[in-house]
Amino acid sequence: MSRLAVITGAGSGIGAAIARELQARGYDVVPTDVDLSSAEETAATCDAPGAYRLDVTDAVDVVRTLEEITARHGPVSVVVCNAGVSRMRRFLDISPEELGRTLDVNLRGVFLTGQAAARMMVRAGAGGCIVNVASMAGKQGRVPFLADYVASKFGVVGLTQAMAVELAEHNIRVNSVCPGYVVTPMQERELTWEAELRGTTPEAVRELYVADTPLARLEQPADVARAVAFLVSEDAAFVTGESLAVNGGAFMD
Numbered sequence: 001m002s003r004l005a006v007i008t009g010a011g012s013g014i015g016a017a018i019a020r021e022l023q024a025r026g027y028d029v030v031p032t033d034v035d036l037s038s039a040e041e042t043a044a045t046c047d048a049p050g051a052y053r054l055d056v057t058d059a060v061d062v063v064r065t066l067e068e069i070t071a072r073h074g075p076v077s078v079v080v081c082n083a084g085v086s087r088m089r090r091f092l093d094i095s096p097e098e099l100g101r102t103l104d105v106n107l108r109g110v111f112l113t114g115q116a117a118a119r120m121m122v123r124a125g126a127g128g129c130i131v132n133v134a135s136m137a138g139k140q141g142r143v144p145f146l147a148d149y150v151a152s153k154f155g156v157v158g159l160t161q162a163m164a165v166e167l168a169e170h171n172i173r174v175n176s177v178c179p180g181y182v183v184t185p186m187q188e189r190e191l192t193w194e195a196e197l198r199g200t201t202p203e204a205v206r207e208l209y210v211a212d213t214p215l216a217r218l219e220q221p222a223d224v225a226r227a228v229a230f231l232v233s234e235d236a237a238f239v240t241g242e243s244l245a246v247n248g249g250a251f252m253d
């Protein structure tokens with residue numbers, strides 16, 4: 001079976017860590033991102049055969065780029081739908097445009113990427129694995145200032161189950177990971193927004209995140225990446241439709 005893995009939003013944070021982790025485990029990884037130069041930077045750290053600009057909100061771009069990757073590098077066996085955005089606002093203040101943007105990237109983007117990837121995998125007839133990066137905010141709404149994000153990530157958890165059911169007959173497994181408080185550029189932005197909204201400092205908010213985590217530290221991108229590596233491995237051969245909590249115990253269901 002091919003060992004080619006495509007990752008969206010791989011120019012930063014969790015996506016870049018997933019690329020490095022899968023490469024360390026013997027995959028040829030192809031980082032993609034809406035920001036090509038960041039995908040290229042990740043590619044340089046994981047000996048990737050190429051890096052591509054891929055905007056997950058653009059249905060045509062998603063199909064074209066995945067087909068180009070297949071034509072150049074061979075059949076894709078793993079796709080990680082990681083690209084996501086957040087903007088902290090009070091529920092009462094979120095505009096229709098902001099709601100649309102969040103749902104477009106975080107939910108529609110996962111749908112479009114997963115559908116295009118699955119169609120290619122079905123055509124190739126060799127099965128495959130899809131992992132969606134959801135969030136602990138995809139399983140609990142007790143998350144302040146992220147109502148649109150919560151809605152998008154609950155959507156990803158449900159979508160993961162629906163895809164897993166329909167794609168099982170094609171030997172395609174579909175799972176999600178649900179990270180907690182991960183140290184990434186997204187978190188840096190959220191610390192500033194949350195501090196403003198709470199009338200405190202980013203450092204104080206960071207301490208709240210640690211205090212909320214039984215394992216008593218912030219999560220690292222590599223913590224998420226190792227869970228993704230497990231889900232795409234043979235160790236998880238009978239796991240599908242799962243949304244795996246990877247959050248140091250910050251939320252248990």
Ligand SMILES: NC(=O)c1ccc[n+]([C@@H]2O[C@H](COP(=O)([O-])OP(=O)(O)OC[C@H]3O[C@@H](n4cnc5c(N)ncnc54)[C@H](O)[C@@H]3O)[C@@H](O)[C@H]2O)c1
Binds near residue numbers: 056
């Ligand atoms: N950081 C956390 O605490 C945390 C927790 C739970 C879940 N997540 C999820 O993990 C994923 C990665 O988050 P991160 O913290 O690494 O964020 P990040 O902002 O560091 O990286 C996100 C990447 O996605 C890319 N991106 C944005 N819009 C895109 C689009 N339309 N098409 C393709 N790429 C696009 C960005 O350019 C960026 O490189 C997201 O889905 C996020 O919701 C993050």
